Amino acid sequence: MMIVETDSDPAVWFHMPLRGTGAEFAQWMDLQLKASALVHRRKLTWREKRQTKKFLESSAAMLRERVEADQAFLFGPMPPQVSPLVLFTKRFACDEEHSPLHLSMLVEPEPEPEPEPAADGHADTAPFVSPHFDEGLRCVRRWTRPDGGPIMSIAYAWNDAARDIDLVLKGHYDDPDLLEASLDAIDDFAKSIWIT
Numbered sequence: 001m002m003i004v005e006t007d008s009d010p011a012v013w014f015h016m017p018l019r020g021t022g023a024e025f026a027q028w029m030d031l032q033l034k035a036s037a038l039v040h041r042r043k044l045t046w047r048e049k050r051q052t053k054k055f056l057e058s059s060a061a062m063l064r065e066r067v068e069a070d071q072a073f074l075f076g077p078m079p080p081q082v083s084p085l086v087l088f089t090k091r092f093a094c095d096e097e098h099s100p101l102h103l104s105m106l107v108e109p110e111p112e113p114e115p116e117p118a119a120d121g122h123a124d125t126a127p128f129v130s131p132h133f134d135e136g137l138r139c140v141r142r143w144t145r146p147d148g149g150p151i152m153s154i155a156y157a158w159n160d161a162a163r164d165i166d167l168v169l170k171g172h173y174d175d176p177d178l179l180e181a182s183l184d185a186i187d188d189f190a191k192s193i194w195i196t
Contacts, residue, residue, distance in 0.1 A: 004071050004089045004167075008192040011039060012185070016056070016072040016086060018064050025060065029053055032074065039076045048080045055083045063088050073189070075182065082178065087154075087171035087189070094159065094166050128187075132194035133158035133167070140183070142176055152176035154183070156190045169193065 006013060014035060017028050033052060037044050044052075056074075063069040069088035078085050128138035136158030145151050153172035160167060169190055173179040 003196045004193050005196050006073070006189065006192045006194075008189050011035070012076050013189055014074040014076055016060065016074045018060060018069060018072055025057075029056055032056070036076060036080055040080055044080050052080065052084060056086075059084075059086050075185070075189075077185070078178070078182070082175060083173075085171055085173055085179065085182065085186075087169055087186070089193070090168050090170070092166045092168070094164055128156055128190070130156075130158060130191050130193075132191075133160060138187075138190070145174075149174055150176050152179045154179065154186055160195060163195065167195065 014032055016032075017025060029052075033044060033049055036052070060072070063072055063086075067088060067090065069090050072086055072088040075085040075087070123139055123141040125137055125139040128136050130136060136156055139153075139155045139157075141153045141155075143151055151172055151174050153170065155168060155170040157166060157168045159165075171186075
């Protein structure tokens, strides 16, 4: 199995387990809540703990069952009163020529369900250089959910020609302003990952 490693600060980016028993995941959640309290230098309220646990349980289930993600990482500095930001990695075996068009298809899939154009809605895709991979792509996309709420996603895609795979790092968030304020830290994290 592919393992994505990172040299990012472990006090900022927490590895989120997607496999294992329910008890192991619950133990990890307790550790994550303690780490979050340390990062924010205060005790989390009962409501913040409950909301975070509920979000992480549903995120892990979705990533395991629907996305079939390989790994996931949690961004610690998000305010504890909001949903955590989860980024996941997924690899794709590539049996065709690795072209810019192929990578753009990985980094710019249509969100589910079909997006309604937001007032400022669009996808910004640009080259993204990582010290561990050749040049890849980075896509920041905004759209409106069916309930009218805004949503924003960030995705990176690279080709690892040595392993004949494409790697995607992706996440989305329902507070575009908060996600946008975190883009520099997310870019740094994307540059920090490599495949063992």
